[in-house]
Amino acid sequence: MKKAEHLELYRQMVVIRRLEESAAHLYQEGKIGGFLHLYIGQEAVSTGLISMRQPQDRVITAYRDHGVAINCGISANAVMAELLGKETGTSKGRGGSMHMADTEKNFWGGHAIVGAHLPIAAGLALGDQYEENDAVTICMFGDGATNIGFFHEALNLSAVWDLPVLWVCENNQYGMGTEIKRASAVEEMRQKAEGYGMPNLRTEGGMDIMQVREAAGDAIEHIRSGKGPFFLEIVTYRFVGHSMGDPERYREKEEVTKWREDDPIGIYNKYLVDEKVAKAADLDKVEAEAEAEVEAAVKFAEESPEPALDTLFDHVYVEEN
Amino acid sequence: MAQINTRQAISDALMEEMDRDEKVFILGEEVGVWGGTYAVTKGFYDKYGPKRVRDTPISEAAIIGAAIGAAMVGLRPVAELMTINFAFVAMDHIVNEAPKFHYMFGGQFKVPMVLRTAGGGGRQLGATHSQTPDAIFAHFPGLKVVAPGTPADAKGLLKSAIRSEDPVMFIENATLYQQRGEVPEGEHLEPIGVSKVQRPGDDVTIVTYSKMVGYSMRAADELAKEGISAEIVDLRTLRPLDMGPVIESFKKTNRAVVVEEGWPSYGVGSEVASRIYEEAFDYVDAPVKRVAQKEVPLPYNAALEQHALPQVEDIVRGVKEVL
């Protein structure tokens, strides 16, 4: 990979981090409503994963979607504006934090019902298979989502129909406050793919973008070569609460502290310097730019217009009667 | 015009649309090799092959979810739910995903999917397999709910549903597949969201849809013998609901009976009655009467079942109450 590409991925990770920190701040100020699920700690997963896709490959994820949106190429402006419910947001302020999308960037949403987007992802992949498009659908979801029926129906269907879909389980070890061993009969989520005869891989390297890229590259290659669906489990950790206002009674502070030592941005920074891909000064510059980008996005979002009240009924149907 | 039954009308509509547009395909349980639980897709598998006539596992959420996804990327899926009673295991995708996407993502996504299913009681299938829960689905903005009562409407509305850019739930009645009627051959489109006067009359307005259209016709025949002239307005689409012809008729007759096969509580009749009161209160000469299913889980025993379902006599009696 060239230096410029590395710097771009580093930029994305820092933008996500700064954007999430700003969002937390704006939430506390009451400028963001509803639920807000931050991606802090998990940045290497979607950044690494999505960096391996071709433009024709589709991405779909759950409600923890701000980072994924950035990685898909949506501007920080549009993400921030959506958080503030503005007309200039990804979904014109109709979706909010959990429902961002941009069909032009091949990002098929932000979906807030746990697991419900898995059958839909199978449908996106079916569309490509039907039209003989050379595209892979990358579907991301949490460890908790592997316990809902949708997950099992979708995995089975994708295997029966050989759909070109990459199932990516972001195992951050908790579904809200429930750790895996209290919710799942098996310890490794990839074991569930075994039940559907689906090739699978678990990587413990979810804090290291280079490891994520390697695993994702192989998985996408497998699917693109026509071998059907693949299941990739990526172990990671969220450094902050499930959503804003989480009292975090279910985990020890020490555990969080320990994981924070493996900060994905720090790991990538060190890699880039150690491997002499970039100098510390290059990375400082990227960080400063990322910070400025997010500051500008907040300004953009705050200055953007609210949706007009008389547009309330827009888009209920494509064809109005 | 040919006399054909509803099964043939629906089958013709599907085949014509599949021939017209390569992007139209069918998915569901037993739609292919078996030929469809109600034989609607008989011969389709041989004609179109497994790519366009897709047998699925018993996975209702995956069937509808996959139809949504395929529709989002430009295909025209017609998903078949074996019966409406199985909709409940896929409720999230029917009411909480498909109808939300166009709106919630600011107009970016479209879900031009048709969900065909069969409802209704009267076949001694017991409480879990005999429901008419149409009103539930009509509760959700973003979904279109169509329920034809004649073979011609079944054909014309299904063709429109497949061409619609919005998700359409198309509710057939399992006891109507053998019902015969005049159906125009070839291109025949009926608009979604338009109610229709199926029989003109002057004394009372019967508002109904689906299987109860035929029942109401028979009731009207009975009433005619006694010199009572009933006008029958067939809603055909439950959402978006076209009250125009209902109100117009009511302003003439000043009396209405709403007939549905499902339960009355929170039902189609309740909705129509409210709208009449809201939109035509000055024309009301008698309380709007609801004729519907008795409020029990439908029993297996044939006599009990028929006792619970609305009958032609119930409609006749209902009309006399408002006169």
Ligand SMILES: Cc1ncc(C[n+]2csc(CCOP(=O)(O)OP(=O)(O)O)c2C)c(N)n1
């Ligand atoms: C069907 C459904 N049930 C419950 C919820 C509430 N809920 C939101 S997120 C969540 C936990 C999901 O955990 P996981 O899949 O591991 O994702 P993570 O939040 O860890 O990214 C729950 C229970 C929901 N949104 N949908």
Ligand SMILES: [Mg+2]
């Ligand atoms: Mg989790």
